[in-house]
Amino acid sequence: MALLTGTSTELDRLRTAGLRPTRQRVALARLLLGPGAHPRPRHVTAEALHIEAARAGIKVSLATIYNTLHQFTGAGFLREVVVDSGPSYFDTNLGEHHHLYFEDTGELRDVDAANVRVTGLPAAPRGTEVARVDVVVRLRHRKG
Amino acid sequence: MALLTGTSTELDRLRTAGLRPTRQRVALARLLLGPGAHPRPRHVTAEALHIEAARAGIKVSLATIYNTLHQFTGAGFLREVVVDSGPSYFDTNLGEHHHLYFEDTGELRDVDAANVRVTGLPAAPRGTEVARVDVVVRLRHRKG
DNA sequence: CAATAGTTTAGAACTACTCTAAATAGGAAC
DNA sequence: GTTCCTATTTAGAGTAGTTCTAAACTATTG
Numbered sequence: 001m002a003l004l005t006g007t008s009t010e011l012d013r014l015r016t017a018g019l020r021p022t023r024q025r026v027a028l029a030r031l032l033l034g035p036g037a038h039p040r041p042r043h044v045t046a047e048a049l050h051i052e053a054a055r056a057g058i059k060v061s062l063a064t065i066y067n068t069l070h071q072f073t074g075a076g077f078l079r080e081v082v083v084d085s086g087p088s089y090f091d092t093n094l095g096e097h098h099h100l101y102f103e104d105t106g107e108l109r110d111v112d113a114a115n116v117r118v119t120g121l122p123a124a125p126r127g128t129e130v131a132r133v134d135v136v137v138r139l140r141h142r143k144g
Numbered sequence: 145m146a147l148l149t150g151t152s153t154e155l156d157r158l159r160t161a162g163l164r165p166t167r168q169r170v171a172l173a174r175l176l177l178g179p180g181a182h183p184r185p186r187h188v189t190a191e192a193l194h195i196e197a198a199r200a201g202i203k204v205s206l207a208t209i210y211n212t213l214h215q216f217t218g219a220g221f222l223r224e225v226v227v228d229s230g231p232s233y234f235d236t237n238l239g240e241h242h243h244l245y246f247e248d249t250g251e252l253r254d255v256d257a258a259n260v261r262v263t264g265l266p267a268a269p270r271g272t273e274v275a276r277v278d279v280v281v282r283l284r285h286r287k288g
Numbered sequence: 289c290a291a292t293a294g295t296t297t298a299g300a301a302c303t304a305c306t307c308t309a310a311a312t313a314g315g316a317a318c
Numbered sequence: 319g320t321t322c323c324t325a326t327t328t329a330g331a332g333t334a335g336t337t338c339t340a341a342a343c344t345a346t347t348g
Contacts, residue, residue, distance in 0.1 A: 020314060020325060046304080061328050066305065084226045085336080087304060100266070103275060111266060120259035121281055122244070128283040131247060135279050137265055139272040164345060166295060190336080205297050210336065229305080231335060 010034060017075035027058040028068050032092055033077055041093030043081065043108040049090075083108065083136055098135035111137070154178060161219035171202040172212050176236055177221055185237030187225065187252040193234075227252065227280055242279035255281070 010029035014021040031052065032044065044052075050065045069090050072078045081089045083101045089108055096113035116135060124130050154173035158165040175196065176188065188196075194209045204212075213234050216222045225233045227245045233252055240257035260279060268274050 022326060064327055082226060082228050085232060088229060115264035117263045118279060119261045122255060124283055127286055129286045131282040131284045133279065133281050135262060135277065137277050138275040139268055140275045142271055142273045164294060208296055
């Protein structure tokens, strides 16, 4: 009874994405994508997720954390965000959005793209298409 | 005579910025910022600059390349751009501008900000100010 | 030109990942 | 269930990009 409690939403999502629902993947999917897991949207680093998983009693190596984060990104469950050197963030917010980046703390906050309009950008050059337009508002502690 | 040829513009810029005009810094300033050095704007990585300097007969260690790039950035001679994991780019374009990023090749191209308008962004939260708004258009090879 | 403080350097160290090859574990077939 | 096969996981080595350290060097001041 204990093993199969809870919805198997995550299990189904994994299977649909062609990912075998292993213990590690299911557990990480619950942590990141499960209902009421953490307040979302979240911006998690591999290192942070590794620690969080360990605290939750999930035994998973760092290599698997990286593999899984990339597989989830490929499957469209997450979005990778790089704003500066240092670790990548994986964002659970899949909607169109941009970011507020606090340079002093490294904190990343979402900005719904619904209200934001970017005009005057050039057309995509021949042979290319726009994958995404990222807007990052870099904030620093007000001086003075 | 040979040692002091050329304008000493770079030398003065360094001094004004409080940077002692050492052989290495002057040589790198000429490569990056000097008139007619390379077509500009440029997006150079530390590694690429190290190789370029070596080819130009400038003996400079990689550590100094990194130090100098950061000092130049601090002095406002360069701007650091991070678009994905991998090396940082240092941009000689100091005007307001955004970037086209070719995901397949890693190429970075400037977009003059004069024509671009970004509206609907939230105000900077209390105690912070906007350091910069970066727009990155991510391009990929058109599929299909 | 000597003193001194800022610079440079080689090489070690470090961070954030990725790879490798062996062990493990889903899941289909019986 | 048991067997088999392949996907997955893992520890640990390896790598890229960058920073640190402590000693050697050099631009400037007196």
